[in-house]
Amino acid sequence: MANSLALTRLQEEHRQFRKDHPHGFFARPFDEDGKRNYFKWRCGIPGKKGTEWEDGTFHLILEFSEDYPTKPPICKFDPPLFHPNIFPSGTVCLSLLDPSKDWKPSVTIKSILFAIQELLGSPNLDDPAQAEPYRLMKESPEEYRKTVREIVRKGFTRS
Amino acid sequence: MDDECHSHADPSNIYKGAEHCFSSCQIVEKIRHSKILLIGVGGVGCEVLKNLVFSGFVNIHLVDLDTISVSNLNRQFLFRSEDVGKWKAVVAKDRITKLCPWSQITVSVENIRSKEFPLEFFKQFAAVICALDNHKARLYVNEVCAFAQVPLFETGSTGYQGQVTPILAGSTECYNCEPKPQQTEHIAVCTIRHRPESVEHCIVWAMYLFDVLFGNLEDSNPLSDEKEYKVSHLAREWTFEDGARKTSTEQEWENMTCERVVNKFFIEDLQFVESLKKDTLSSLSILNIPTQEQLRRYLLNVDTKYSVEDLKLEEQNPHQLVWTCDKAYEVLIFCLKQLLRRWKESKSALTFDENDTISLAFVTAASTVRASAFDIVAKNSFDVRGIAGRIIPALSITNAVIGDIVVFQLLRFLSGTCMKDLCNARLSQVSRPRPRYLDEVIITPEFIRPPVAEYVCRLSLVCLSERLFGKILRCIICHQLLLVTCDARNVTVRQFIEDGLKKQMNMEPFSVATDVGYIIYDSEQDCEVPVEAQRIDKSTIAQLQVEEQPLSILDESGVYYRGWIRHQCDVSLSIERIFSFGDD
Structure with missing residues (x-):
């Protein structure tokens, strides 16, 4: 049995998100063969205007544990993104998702998605998770932005 | 233990003693005829079982799915080295039956969360004693007992600490009311x-x-x-x-x-x-x-x-x-x-x-x-x-004291004390300024009068969830319980929602899910997942296997309910509120 607090909270998140969500974002429990589970969500984040991620929509899988909301969900880009703070597996490294840092049980799914959207445009170079984009960003920010724009144009825009 | 000298023992002495204690034969009869469910036959469980039979209890059902390992032998005194690898419940029954041939112990080697134990199973007992070692199973037992309205004695021990909590949902605080400390630390x-x-x-x-x-x-x-x-x-x-x-x-x-x-x-x-x-x-x-x-x-x-x-x-x-x-x-x-x-x-x-x-x-x-x-x-x-291995120290002395307190509390309950008037016992180590021996340890039980349920339910979980979406969460287990009775083989999910929750309870359900997160119903699935919508119309509760387990129900208005679908052959769908402290 899972923790019923986690489940109740996820139900409430679902209700709140459906009532009111920011344009371009989506978040809902995942369906596999028409069966859906509250502990796995599929979400979408639009690239922020004015950043190299603009015009793209990036899909994430949020996995919640039974200890949610005491513990944060694992947020994984699917497919993984070329970004200094995203592990090669797609997992996002962000202080908001770290319970020893900024995570609080009151952080909603909506605010997680906003924070990740923000992170895309402003990477944190003190906390690298992927070697290649980290080095590129550090050595030549212009080249980095060009590479990202190219990746977004090729694989993440709805045509 | 010398089996021989006890094998012809007679329980009459025990009952004479009890009669003397309570100065009433009615209570003795109650002890003799009450069925007790003991979940977990480990450190605390062995102590409780021994105390139960020697207090005169005859009908005891044991549930434990574990086998005996070498590390158990130092404190789980019913087991010996030749028992290693055997089922705890089975060996415990054999040992006790040999000692007290009049006892009628039955066993299940099964997870307590199994469908083998529907709500009706729990209802047959005068009280449930929970001597489990993990949080999840305890939460489950707590909730089933709330739905079944069976008195529960919750126990636990680690090192020199231990506790006994008498619980009757609706009347005392429940196991879930007070947030528990994190069991495993999350590492980013x-x-x-x-x-x-x-x-x-x-x-x-x-x-x-x-x-x-x-x-x-x-x-x-x-x-x-x-x-x-x-x-x-x-x-x-x-x-x-x-x-x-x-x-x-x-x-x-x-x-x-x-x-x-x-x-x-x-x-x-x-x-x-x-x-x-x-x-x-x-x-x-x-x-x-x-x-x-x-x-x-x-x-x-x-x-x-x-x-x-x-x-x-x-x-x-x-x-x-x-x-x-x-x-x-x-x-x-x-x-x-x-x-x-x-x-x-x-x-x-x-x-x-x-x-x-x-x-x-x-x-x-x-x-x-x-x-x-x-x-x-x-x-x-x-x-x-x-x-x-996340090894927690276990001490036989703590287990023994806990085992004594819980059976003592059970006897007080059977002799007429209300569950809400029984105290919670908390065992802890106290230090003495001048210890007599170098390795002297003193443990003392502290008895705390439990706060009334209504008060606790309003305050609990506030600190855990903070003020989520501007409203205070209350204990979701003992706050709003809906007991659904129906023939699970005939009733579809759609009927449960429309005829049951909407018509009978005047609810507008947003979603219904099982405790593992499986979504049974979602008010908007027609547009989100068409396959799901079809399943709701056609599948029965039994086909989806969602009966006899806790369900989480969220109303469009934001009110939470816990539900339990109890299967009974050939009855029509009915829903009752077990108790409710009223909405904000």
């Missing part, structure tokens, strides 16, 4: 991978590495993107398509695999971390990374230098020195080789077991190397076992 992925801060982080990383290489790699493993280093994967790499080996000997295959693994996880990764440190930190530690030549030398001589027996001796010694980095590298390679051979023989995934010398030495060595790379003080294999 980046902490495990790049910035361990304590030796625990290094040990957890080493256990994850064990799974990456030899075990079943789960997506939740923070090292899951290193799939290519799975041994099964590495083995394939050195095999031609026709099955022939690229390497000439087994020995060579072993060495190459070890070299690759050590190079990747203990040299390259650490060098990468070092290079990051140079960027972000001013001071950097000098990492003792072996050269390739040293590594080859280790590969050649570890087999003669170490043995499983020596490592076993070491792990039993709490005062053993922490391994030096050199030794850790050597032991690591030794264990890698041993594990590779084991994997080759079994051809299936290995699981980490802290009682297995090689697995433990692997995790100790890997965590030692990693700890020294991050300037963290490493631990010896004795301590690593404790941390990796």
Whole structure:
């Protein structure tokens, strides 16, 4: 049995998100063969205007544990993104998702998605998770932005 | 224990004693005829069972799904060394029946959450005593007892601490009302991978590495993107398509695999971390990374230098020195080789077991190397076992006191005291200014009058969830309970929602889910998942297998309910509110 607090909270998140969500974002429990589970969500984040991620929509899988909301969900880009703070597996490294840092049980799914959207445009170079984009960003920010724009144009825009 | 001298004992003395105690035969009759459910026959369970039969209880049902292990024998006194490996519930029953032939003990070797135990099962007992060791199963028992409205005595013990809590949902606070401390600490992925801060982080990383290489790699493993280093994967790499080996000997295959693994996880990764440190930190530690030549030398001589027996001796010694980095590298390679051979023989995934010398030495060595790379003080294999196995100390004295208090409380309840007037007992160690003996420990039970349910339900969970969406959450278990009775074979989910929740309860359900998160109903699924909508119309409750378990129901208005669908043949759908403290 899972923790019923986690489940109740996820139900409430679902209700709140459906009532009111920011344009371009989506978040809902995942369906596999028409069966859906509250502990796995599929979400979408639009690239922020004015950043190299603009015009793209990036899909994430949020996995919640039974200890949610005491513990944060694992947020994984699917497919993984070329970004200094995203592990090669797609997992996002962000202080908001770290319970020893900024995570609080009151952080909603909506605010997680906003924070990740923000992170895309402003990477944190003190906390690298992927070697290649980290080095590129550090050595030549212009080249980095060009590479990202190219990746977004090729694989993440709805045509 | 001398079986012979007790085997002809008669319970009449017990009842005479009880009659004298309570000065009433009615209570004695109650004791004699009450059925008691004891869940968990471990440390506390053995004590409770003994106390129950010697207080005159006859009908006792035991539920436990565990087998007896050597480490149980020091405190679970109903078990002996020849019982190791047998079912706890079965052996406990046999021993007690021999001692007290008049007792009528029945057993189930089964998980208490199994469908074998529907709500009706719980309703047959005068009281339930919960002597479990884990939070999840306790939460479940707490909730079933709330739905069944059966008095529950919740017990627990760790070290010198212990507690007994009498619970009757609606009348006392329930087990879920008071937030429990975190059982496992959550460690962020980046902490495990790049910035361990304590030796625990290094040990957890080493256990994850064990799974990456030899075990079943789960997506939740923070090292899951290193799939290519799975041994099964590495083995394939050195095999031609026709099955022939690229390497000439087994020995060579072993060495190459070890070299690759050590190079990747203990040299390259650490060098990468070092290079990051140079960027972000001013001071950097000098990492003792072996050269390739040293590594080859280790590969050649570890087999003669170490043995499983020596490592076993070491792990039993709490005062053993922490391994030096050199030794850790050597032991690591030794264990890698041993594990590779084991994997080759079994051809299936290995699981980490802290009682297995090689697995433990692997995790100790890997965590030692990693700890020294991050300037963290490493631990010896004795301590690593404790941390990796999350071993909690258990003391027979605490169990015995808890076992006494719980049966005493049960007797008070049967003799007419209301559940809400029984006290919660909390056992803790007290210090004395001048101890008489050096190792003297004093433990005292403290009896606390429980707060009334209504008050607790309003306050609980506030600190845990803070003010989510501007409203205070109350205990979701004992707040709003809906008991649904129907013939689960005929009623569809749609009927349950429309005829039951909407018509009978005037609700507007938003979603209904089982406790594992499976969504049974969602008010908007027609547009989100068409397959689901169809299932709701056609499938019965029994087909979806969602009866006889707790359900979480959220109303469009934001009010939560807990539900339970009780199956009864040939009855029409009806819903009753078990109790309610009213809405805000």
